[in-house]
Amino acid sequence: MSAQQLLELADDELILGWRNSEWTGIAPMLEEDVAFSSIAQNEIGHARALYELAAREVGTTADELAFDRPPDEYRCSKLVQLRLVPDWARTIARHVIYERADQGRLEALKSCDDTELASLAAKIDREEAYHRMHAQMWAERLAGEPRFEEALAELEPLVDLRDEHVPEFAGLWEEMTEVRRSVAGATW
């Protein structure tokens, strides 16, 4: 896998993590507040591990890859860029579509020739299994609901689109990179 493809995966996880965290404190139920916050934490953890692998290949650091690139270099799917709060039906539709696509990608990576990446993909997949169960639970609950079905049809085509950004990506990039743009090389 090229560093570029690794970045696509890492960018997807980072940006989806940020978008999921937008439900923290305002989800329709306390359980879902906890769930989306926890999923966000996992996705950002996966992004970190993937950026660390990519960073070694290109001679930089995970933080620089995550936060110091200009916005047009982010390779994340349009699906994860969308700001979906407060629309629960579309949020769940994205969750279902993303986890399904991510599962296929992880399965392929688990058997790739790069043993380090294959092993990391297997570790990530152990955690993603819980995201998939959560998505499945909601997909079963919302199946047949017109708003949910419309959202699935609307969002499905976005999953493989990476060459351009949706308009609201600019705002997310601003927010996400603000600290390191203010204090160069900031760490915690």
Place this chain on the structure above:
Amino acid sequence: MVTAEQVWEALAEIPDPEIPVISLVDLGVIKSVDVSEQRVRIEFTPTFLGCPALEVMRDAMTERVAALGAEPEVQVITDDSWSTDRITPAGRAKLRASGFAPPAPRASGGPQLVQLQSNAFRCPYCGSRDTALENIFGPTPCRSVRYCRSCRQPFEQFKTI
């Protein structure tokens, strides 16, 4: 000169930062300890990749090994070697005694939603299997929340990973 055994004993005294009733050794996250001369090399794996306690654990290990008079080198390994099956029997007993249900053994194919929604999980307070899934997610990434219908006690279930 420090021995590997002394290092393992020192690591066994470091509590998990998020579930302090068990140690890092109980948790099974120490992958290897190598001692050569004064250098001690420790490899450890995060439980979950987004675990915010990673740096705290690494610093605690560095400090303990330095206190033994050795030069520590602690390396985080993000491979697939850790599973909740690595939690020791002693660790499981300590979890249960503090109201955390220990993880079920990992079946081939990994955990499934139907299992989580089944009665297969035992309440750590009263031992009943009449428990229900309240939330797949909980206060930290490694835990789910369940409810015991028998003693009416909510409890935290360690996820099987």
